[in-house]
Amino acid sequence: MAEATYPDDLLYHAEHDWARVDDDTATLGITWYAQDALGEVVFFDPPDVGTTITKGESYAEVESVKAVSDVIAPMSGEIVEVNMALGDNPETINDDPYGEGWMVRIRMSDASETESLMDVAAYTATLE
């Protein structure tokens, strides 16, 4: 997508990741800024369902033509679902980073971690 967008219903992590919290689960992905900095994504290497991820640590890799980048977990938890469609169409991460470009869904292990994440105003302020 050409225009920068940052939905106001998401929580943001400084490493340019977002989380959409729904009860005790959260859907995770990377922000418009992250996909733009990366360029066209050509490969997404997902973790396995059942893997435990830790806030602030890498849980997956995305590769553009130029470089590989770690995807940093904005929250801790156990992966309950992986967006397998990204295997065949990794460019979805560029086209729709907050929708079809979601990466994993986790069961949160510590709901209080949401308090350390940023709202859209705080996050977009870090981009300026």
Added chain:
Amino acid sequence: MGAVSPAGTLRRTPLFDRHEAAGAKLVPFAGWEMAVQYPEGIRAEHLAVRGAAGVFDVSHMGQIETNGPGARDLLQRLLTNDVDRLAVGGAQYALLCHEGGGVLDDLFTYRLAPDHYLTVTNAANHDKDLAWFRTQAQAVDGAEVQDAHDRYAMLAVQGPGAREIVQAMADAPLPARMHTARRVLGGHSVLVCGTGYTGEDGVELLADPHDAVALWDEIVHRGAAPAGLAARDTLRLEVCFHLYGNDLTEERGPIEAGLGWACKEATGFIGAQAVHAVREAGPAQRLVAFRLTGPGIARQGNPIEGGGEVTSGTFSPSLEVGIGMAYVPAQHATVGTELQIDVRGRARSAVVAEKPLYHH
């Protein structure tokens, strides 16, 4: 190009404003602030060059002029290829080696007149090459070496439609592949070279820096897509052209790099004995092209099981698979050999493939 920058700042080509206005991503590269990609993206730029035409600003590349009755003797000492096979109006690829046979640079030389040669250097090596030319010139009578970097902007117009675009601007037929001639393009006198670094037909233009913007605008207006250094890298790697600093270094020689064809030891160039010894004995490692057979993208520096390492690796926009080049033990260099590449701690399968990896 332009004024000398204060220490620590990046130099800019005459086309910098054009790149900025186009929304290019600008990155430091060998001391220059260069366009790595435009908003359309690497894949679109790459495919434009493969399918139609693209234009690259490569004004960071350096030029050295060698003039005088001793010019031929000096270049025959410096360059690994046989300069006597380079006719006036011709182009020749060669390496610059040190006495030990390691590669100092890889470069194209154009013969503009009987005693007048122009050599194009890699930006990162230009100062080193120039010093090496000047040192060696002291031992040769009648050879004058000049730094011509500030006298030229350089544009590469590449792709199956590239010649047609440039021809329509020209006063006379363009020089054929591996030839060079001065032409007037849209009112500007330009040295047109039938060379390139993408595996496509096309030309490289050596122009007065003051004419660069007008030429660029006209070429873009006629349909060439502006393309950045990132697409230049994926294009050259698909056709297995070497990148100095990746696939060529001072620690490795031309034979192991697969560039024995550009070395004519009988000319007695600097490093000829060392190169010849490797040619006779066979190198311990060889540079191979590879293709990933599963998921993943290997990158420069990834180790290979059983020895060797990746020197260039990327995702191929044409083949839509991870590709690259790697030095491997000579016994693993045969086409079809399976390789296990350690990509950030994970074994990825690859196979040694024919060069070039891509052809029409």
